[in-house]
Amino acid sequence: MTAADDHNDDVALAGEYALHLLDAEERRAFEGRLNNESALRVLVSEWDAHFVSLSDETALVTPPAIVKARIEDALFPQPVKARSGFSFWRAFMGAGFAAALGLAVLVALPPANVPDPFTPSFTAELAAEDQSLVVFARFAPDAGILRIDRQSGEARSGRVLELWLIAEGATAPVSLGVLPADSETDIMLPAVLIDAIAGGTLAISDEPIGGSTTGAPTGDVLAAGVVISI
């Protein structure tokens, strides 16, 4: 094989790599070469730059706002703050030995004696005007748990109920997710949303299966209620 053949082979191989067509073993071997061969890196970057214009035809789809909240929560964890509803347990949970302590308590005590960590300090009633959908929400900021209790009503056939939070002063709702068929469910809120609950409004909209695809409610808002402090 001549040097020119080798080069042509590398051109195609770099293209296959850029398209992600190599199998796992070939891919690893190629990446090993990439670390050492700058000419190969140039070939790949040229393919990437050419192929990327194919994605001009890919539709823009706004992701649900909760995704940004999750990303920021993962990258920039919020410091633990003393909130209203400060609990005895909270003082321990911030400490490094929290996990060990928690385990010790669970092991030492029969389950009946373990206190329920759900201590709500906010509540909201979401009701449709004709009471066809009534949902109680309670929120325990220490645990970050929003407990949803659907008293009446259900999703329309072939549709789902999606829960939204409109923070006080916010211009756009944030999706808290699609409600499951169970009438009672707990939703873990990311830390960035915990402080947004107080004074906010919770709302439920009618959405296609899988939830809104636009990041904002697309169907009728069926019920809404303001969050109040207990």
Next chain:
Amino acid sequence: MTTRNDVENMIAQVGLGDRAAFSSLYDATSAKLFGVCLRILNDRAEAEDVLQEAFVRIWQKSNTYAANGYSPMTWLITLTRNLAIDKLRARKAGSVDIDEVYDLADSGPTPEAAAVASSERGQIDGCLNELEPERAGAVRDAYLEGHSYNELAAKYGVPLNTMRTWLRRSLAKLKDCLTR
């Protein structure tokens, strides 16, 4: 309207640990990147997971961006697309049956439709148009849908080795055309 320079500046600021710039970068680019994930994965929950992973990587790797020679959107889209395809391959590693492959084939654009070029779409379109429509379609499907050689072979009804030979020849022709 966010320009290429804006995105480049945001990435540079993110590389310095600027959270406000990270937020702006997300707002400016997440719809594009989410669209890329959705197209490849066809599953909202998985696409959201990959978008999250992509932005975590962007935060972590943006300080090395200036040295990599990529234009800003090429870097962001390539990084995101690679994560989406990793996810796609991991999902399918366990259980690819032939029905699934054919379902995927049915959902793709026809080669004719895929070959309709938009004049704004850079050099690659012109060069893809110089290939036979099916071979150009295979390159597009590999890029846009994240199809593997197995899926491409099933979709175009040729043996796996033939598909690989086709595609490598197509790449060589594309390269000739792109460097003309």
